[in-house]
Amino acid sequence: MTEHLRRNTRFDGTAISVLGARLHHLSESDREAMRHLNVVHRFVGRRRALIAEGEVIGRVRILCKGWATRSRRLDNERRQILDFVLPGDIIGLHVDAAGASICDVDALTACEVGEVSLDALERVAMQNSGVAAGLRHYMARQLTQANDQILRLGRMSAYERLCSLLLEVYDRQRPLAMTAGAVDFPITQTTVADMLGLSVVHVNRQVMRLRREGLVTLDRRQLVIHDPEKLAQVACHRDRGFSRRPSLFMAAE
């Protein structure tokens, strides 16, 4: 099941190594403990549901391959995508007090997920402080992403929202990106509309504008951002997580 021979387990595609690549600061013993988790891999076709709202979640899923969306419906006409789920992300943490999922998770492309018992994962976290810290930071990052989305929807124009979203998709893939500049973008404009709380038609107009201005190249597969700085400026992204400022000047107190 596990191939010990690979030194860098990052890209072997099993759920645990994909997740391990996402959680930072794991010690070797943390990783070792996680490798003992029992994982069931499963494949799900494009447009199929990974999790439906209300479903009780006993096992979390780690996305190994493909993209998914987390979304909620207001009624049959209106749905809102909460965020995109990329490889390494954990599916099934957004639950209510009873353990039922508060949102739908749907495969945007064909997906491979690894299922892990939530209890087992929590036990590993209790015994390995690095895993616990990793999961806490992961949750914090999810909260940050949700906040970014709130900012987009609450106070940005359509054009700014699009810039901000493209930048997020770009930045989330940078640590993994192989080909210079180009990142995956298996996303239809309808999907973007549901993400940004806009109509498809209006999304298209903003996409056209970005193209006319030569800032991006994108289709249903790939996204290239030609001028990330300009985009960040439009979207008021002061901090893009890579060129982090020292932040020591502003100490607490």
Place this chain on the structure above:
Amino acid sequence: MTEHLRRNTRFDGTAISVLGARLHHLSESDREAMRHLNVVHRFVGRRRALIAEGEVIGRVRILCKGWATRSRRLDNERRQILDFVLPGDIIGLHVDAAGASICDVDALTACEVGEVSLDALERVAMQNSGVAAGLRHYMARQLTQANDQILRLGRMSAYERLCSLLLEVYDRQRPLAMTAGAVDFPITQTTVADMLGLSVVHVNRQVMRLRREGLVTLDRRQLVIHDPEKLAQVACHRDRGFSRRPSLFMAAE
């Protein structure tokens, strides 16, 4: 459910008991362990900052008394309130990888907070599974609230947003509410506007409409919702967290 909570130390006002009332399923030994935490209480006046964006957070604050907002600014003109912070909420969990706050937290009223070392809290959580579970559930609840906010901003009309927000404020206080129907509402319409991504003027129009329809009574101090069911229906709040459906029918699989 609300009854047995009332028996313990919930209302003595110290940070730990206020927090303990918020975290569910704590055993007596969990509570005992938390009582050993070193807490420094502090008072902050209305409109003062509790935490500024970028500030490195070594000690989390537990809000004991008063209300606060978590917000982010796009520029000097535009700010977006992410959520309201009520007594029992933890301030300082929304941090980046470097431990710096990603948002401002400002006192909406005079506030009392209890400061606890983040490290110490994490140590207690590592040794008391109930505390760890409580904090995990707390984080999950924060994520749910963020998702509600995303839904409001992304796909609801101004009127629906207001109904949804009032209902959230109402529901978050129900477990504590003393006076029948009335809950605290120390919130100006300008604040509501910054929360809902609307202009003050437009918020006022929607408030006026709700009043005309006899659905609510509200001023800068109190909120009374006369017909919660109607409001929930308008805001498409299918699940308000109290009359939870069994949710066993929809098992995983």
Place this chain on the structure above:
DNA sequence: CGGGATGTTGACATACATCAAATGGGGTGG
């Protein structure tokens, strides 16, 4: 008792939604 925040209302401006229709592309089946 004043003065700066807050609330309220009307007139007008605009960003975005909606409707409609043409174009294009990628599977699928013949």
Place this chain on the structure above:
DNA sequence: CCACCCCATTTGATGTATGTCAACATCCCG
């Protein structure tokens, strides 16, 4: 390989929810 169809993209014309500006009323708080 073509024909077909469905889904996605693109563009224009028009409608509407919400923003902006302005004026006044009201409430706090010092």
